[in-house]
Amino acid sequence: MSALRTLGRCWPLPFLLCLAACGAGSVCKQIARSDKTVASWAATAAMVGQRWAAGDVPTSYARNTLAKGARQMRSEAAALARSAGGDPLVETTSTRYVQLAAVLTRMEALAGTGNKAEVAQLAAALPTLERLDHRCSARGQAQAS
C-alpha cells in the first residue's frame, strides 16, 4: 500500500515534467503510446481484480491476466528507457510503469493466496493512477498531433 501512497503524493511531478518536455515531440509521442498501453493494462487489472474478488472470473484467468499485464508494463518501461534513455521525463515515466507493474505482481500473488479483500482494494486504487496517466498522455497527444 505504501507504493501507492508515495505515488499519489508526488503526482504533480510527472505532470509538470511532461509539460516542460513536451517540446521534444517524439519523446512525448512515445510516452503517449506507452501510456496508452500501460493505462489499458492498468484498467484491465482493475476490472479483473474486482471481478475476481466478486467471483466472476476464475483464479487462473485472473493470475494469467495480471501477470501478462505486469510483463507488458515492464516491457513498455524497458522499451521507453531503451529508446529515449537519459531524458528525465522518460526516467520518471518508466519508473512509474515499473511501480505499477509491481502493484499488478502483488495483486497476482494475493490472488494466488485467495486474499479477495486486499486484491479488491488494490484494484479499486488502480483507476485513479490510470486516469492520471491518461491526462498526461492526452496532453502529450494534443501537443504531438
Add this chain to the structure above:
Amino acid sequence: MVSAREIHLERLIGCKVYDSEHRCAGAIEEIEAELQDGEWVVVKVLTGPIGMLTRLSSLGVGGWLLGLLGARKSIGGYEIEWRHLDLADPARPRLTCPLGDIG
C-alpha cells in the same frame, strides 16, 4: 521426348509476335483450330486484347469496359492467319509479312 517438329501450344500463349520490321502484334492469347479430315489443324492465332477477351469469353463485358476506357476504333490486337506465322523458333514467333498487311 520432343520429336523434331513438335510444338507445345501452351507455351506459345503469352509469346509476343513480331513482324519483319520488329513491330509487335501483341502476345498470343488464343489459338484457333479447325477440323480437317479428322484432324484438328491450327488455322489462326489471336493476339492482344481481342485474343484475351475471346479466351475469357467476355467480349460483351470486356468490349463494354474497353469502350469505357476509350478504345475507340477497335478493341485492339490481331487475328493472324496460320500462313502469316513462322514458328521456326517457337519461343519467338514471327510474322512472314509486315504488320500492316494483317489489318
Add this chain to the structure above:
Amino acid sequence: MADDFPDMPENGTRLRLARDVLDSQMVDREHRQSGKVDGIVAELRDDGRLVITAVENGLPEAVSRVSPRVGDWIAALGRRWGVRKGEVYRIPFNKVRRTGIEVRIDVDAVATPLLDWEKWLNDHIVRHIPGARW
C-alpha cells in the same frame, strides 16, 4: 451416357484451344476427375500444317508455363521421389471427345498414370488409418 461422347463434329468446325481445352477439367469415361489439361502438343507436318496430336497432364508442364527453370526443377524432384517419375502423361487428341469447361477423354483414368498419386497415397498411407472407409 449419350451426351458424354457426341459423334465427331463435321469438317470445318472451329475450336478455341486456350478457352475450351487448355486448363480445362478432364473427366474420364467413368466421370472421374482426372486432372487439368496442362499442355497441348502439336506437330508441324511437312505440308506446313500444324496438327494437334495430344493433350498433356503433369505439374512440371503446368509450372514450366510460369517458369521453365522451376518446371525443370519439379521434374527433377519428380524423377527422384515422384510416383509418376516426373513424367508428363499424354492423351492422344483423338480420345478427346468433348471440349469446353470440361474435357471428356475416352480413357479409363485408373489404367493411366493420371491417378498414380491417388493410388500410391491410398496404398501407403490413407488406407492404413482407421476410419478411412467410414
Add this chain to the structure above:
Amino acid sequence: MKPGKLLQVALGVLTSIGGFLDVGAIATAADAGASFRFSLLWVVLIGTICVIFLVEMPGRLAAVSKHSYADAVRERFGFQFYIWPILAEFVVDFLVLGAEIGGVCIALQLLTGIAFHWWAIPVALAVWLTAWLGTFDFIENGVALLGLITLAFVAGAIVLHPPWGEVARGFVPAPAPHEPAHYWFTAVSIMGALISPYLLYFYSSGAIEDGWGKQDLTMNRLVAGVGMSFGSLVQMGVLVTAAMVLAPRGIGVDQYGQIALTLVGPFGKWGYYLFAVSLGITCFGACMEQALETGFIVSQALGWNWGQSKRPVDATRFTMAYTLSIAASTVLMVVGIDPLKLTLFSMALTAVMLPLVVTPLLVIMNDKHYLGEHTNGWVTNAVVGLIIGLTFVMAVVAIPLEYLGGG
C-alpha cells in the same frame, strides 16, 4: 416454397449466423469497439453487404455449372495467372488456420487455466479427426449450429442498454474521431476479416458438396442475404459490448483474455464461460473451414477428385492436403506465437491479396459457358466493380496503415 426447401433455407440461415464469426471477426470488432466505441459499425455494415454478394455469386456459379470458383479461375485465366492467388491463399490459410487453432487453444486456456500452447496438438487432432470422419453436412451444420451460442454477444449488447442514438450514428460513415491511422487500420482489418478470399472458394465448393442445382438459386440468395445479415448482427454485438465494457475503462485489446471481459461485464460469471465457449466453438468451426478450404483449392487447381462428403480412401490427395495444412499451421501455436498478433497480421495480409482473388469474379460471373442465362445483372456487376475497387484501395493502404496505426 416447399416445406423441405423452407427447412433447408432455415438451416442455411442458422448456419450462416453460427458460422459467421471467426477469430478475425471477434478480434477486429472488439478492437474497434474498445478503441472507437460505435463509430466503426458502418464498416461492418458495408463489409456485410460485400459478403452477401461474395457468397451469393460463387454459390450460383457452383449450382449452375458444377464448377467451383477455383476451378473457373484456372480454367479461364490459365495456370500462369492462377498460380499467384493460390500461392497467396496458401500463405494466408497457413496463418489464419494457425490463428483459428490459437483461438480454440485460448478458449481452452480460459476454461482450464492450462497455457494455450499445450492445447495446440490436441486441438489439431480434434480438427483433423472431425474432418477425417465427418461429412461436409455434419461439419457445416453441426458446428455452425453450435455457433449460435455467439448470439450471447447480441444479448450482451442489449442487456448493456447502449445509447441507441449513438449506436445508430455509428452506421453513418464518419472520419476518425481520434488516432486516424489506428482508426483506418482497424477499418481495413474488419474488412479484411469479413471479405476473406476463403468465402469465394469455400462457398462454391460447399454448394457442390451439397449438390445444389439451378433449382436452389433462390435458396442460395436467401441464405446469402438473410443469413449473412443476421450473422453480422453477432459481429456488431461484439463491437457494441466492447464499446460498452472496454472503452469506458480505457481497456485496449492486446490479448484475447481482455475480450472475455466484454461478456463478463453484462453477465458476470456466466459471461466469462459464455465467451470461452463461444470463442472455442466459433474458432473450431473456422478451423474446419480453413483446413478444408486448403484441400479444396489445391484439388480444384490441379483437377483432382475432391469432396469432404467422400470417404478419405476415395479422395486421398484432397485428404492429405488438408491433413498437411492442419499439421503445418499447428506448429505456429506449438511454438507459442501470440494468436491475436497472428490474427491481425493475417487480416492485413488478406487485405493485400484480395484484389488478386476477387477481380476474376467480374469475368467469370458474366461467362455464359458457366452460367448460361444466370450471369450477373448490371446491378450485381456494378456492385462487384465497387467491391474490386474497394479491395484495391484496401490493398494499397493495408501495410502502411499497419505500420502507422497497427502496432
